[in-house]
Amino acid sequence: MSDDKPVRHLLGLSGGKDSAALAIYMRDKVPEMEYFFADTGAELPETLEFVDLMEDYLGKKITRLNAGRGFDYYLKLNGNFLPTARSRWCTINLKLKPFEEFVGNDPVISYVAIRADEPYRTGYISTKPNIKAIYPFKEDGKVKDDIIKILEESGIGIPKYYDWRSRSGCYFCFYQRKIEWIGLYENHPDLFEKAKEFEDYHRNLGRNHSWSQDEYLEEMLARKDEIKEKFQLINQNKKPKNLVDVVLDEDGDDDGCLVCFK
Known part of the structure; x- marks a missing residue:
C-alpha cells in the first residue's frame, strides 16, 4: 500500500448478524473505522431498522451507498431481465461496484465477517491492489456461537427478520428457500x-x-x-x-x- 495517503479502515454492514457482530467486535479496537451499507432499494424494513440501530450503537455515521440508484434503476439498464444465480448483475451493480467506487484509489484495509467455522469461504476479494482484506473472526477463532453472544451481550440482538428468514439481502432474493x-x-x-x-x-x-x-x-x-x-x-x-x-x-x-x- 502507498505511503502517500493514510490507510482507511472499512467495514461493510449487510444487515446480517455476522457483519453486525464484527462491527461491534472491532468498534473499540479500530476507532478510525468507517462503516458503510450498500442499500439496494429493495431491502426489508427490518434490515433498514437494524442498520439504523447499529448506527446508534456504533456512534458513527454508516455511509449509505447507491444513493438514487437502486434495483429498479439497474433493472432498466439490464433490459428488464431479472438477475439469477448465473447472472448476478444485482450483486455487481449494487454491492461490488459501489464498494470499489467508495474506496477509490485510497489504500484500504477491508474487514470481512467470515467466521472461523467457515473455512471454505473467503467472501468478496477485490482485485484492486490498494484493497487488503482481513478476517478478524477467523484470526481470533470466533464461531457462530461467539457471534450470537457478541450480539446478545451488546444489547443489539439479531435482526427481527431471522424469526422467519435465514439471511439479509433483497426481499426477492433468488437464494431464498x-x-x-x-x-x-x-x-x-x-x-x-x-x-x-x-x-x-x-x-x-x-x-x-x-x-x-x-x-x-x-x-x-x-x-x-x-x-x-x-x-x-x-x-x-x-x-x-x-x-x-x-x-x-x-x-x-x-x-x-x-x-x-x-
Missing part, C-alpha cells in the same frame, strides 16, 4: 406481491423466469401449507428459536452471496 418465501408472504404480503409482479411481467413477454427457478410464486403460494408442513417435519426434533438456527434440506446446498448476506 421456499419456507422463506412463505415467510415473506406472511410478514410482508405487499413485498411478496411486488416480487410476483416481476415474474408476471416476464411471463407476459413469453419469458420463462421465476425467482425460485423451479416454480412460480403463485404456484408456491398455492401449496403454502405443504411447504410449512414439510419444514416442520424436517425440523421437528431441532426446536429452533428462529430460522437462522435451522439447516433446511428441501432446497439443497445454499452458498448464497456473502457480499449480501454476511
Whole structure:
C-alpha cells in the first residue's frame, strides 16, 4: 500500500448478524473505522431498522451507498431481465461496484465477517491492489456461537427478520428457500406481491423466469401449507428459536452471496 495517503479502515454492514457482530467486535479496537451499507432499494424494513440501530450503537455515521440508484434503476439498464444465480448483475451493480467506487484509489484495509467455522469461504476479494482484506473472526477463532453472544451481550440482538428468514439481502432474493418465501408472504404480503409482479411481467413477454427457478410464486403460494408442513417435519426434533438456527434440506446446498448476506 502507498505511503502517500493514510490507510482507511472499512467495514461493510449487510444487515446480517455476522457483519453486525464484527462491527461491534472491532468498534473499540479500530476507532478510525468507517462503516458503510450498500442499500439496494429493495431491502426489508427490518434490515433498514437494524442498520439504523447499529448506527446508534456504533456512534458513527454508516455511509449509505447507491444513493438514487437502486434495483429498479439497474433493472432498466439490464433490459428488464431479472438477475439469477448465473447472472448476478444485482450483486455487481449494487454491492461490488459501489464498494470499489467508495474506496477509490485510497489504500484500504477491508474487514470481512467470515467466521472461523467457515473455512471454505473467503467472501468478496477485490482485485484492486490498494484493497487488503482481513478476517478478524477467523484470526481470533470466533464461531457462530461467539457471534450470537457478541450480539446478545451488546444489547443489539439479531435482526427481527431471522424469526422467519435465514439471511439479509433483497426481499426477492433468488437464494431464498421456499419456507422463506412463505415467510415473506406472511410478514410482508405487499413485498411478496411486488416480487410476483416481476415474474408476471416476464411471463407476459413469453419469458420463462421465476425467482425460485423451479416454480412460480403463485404456484408456491398455492401449496403454502405443504411447504410449512414439510419444514416442520424436517425440523421437528431441532426446536429452533428462529430460522437462522435451522439447516433446511428441501432446497439443497445454499452458498448464497456473502457480499449480501454476511
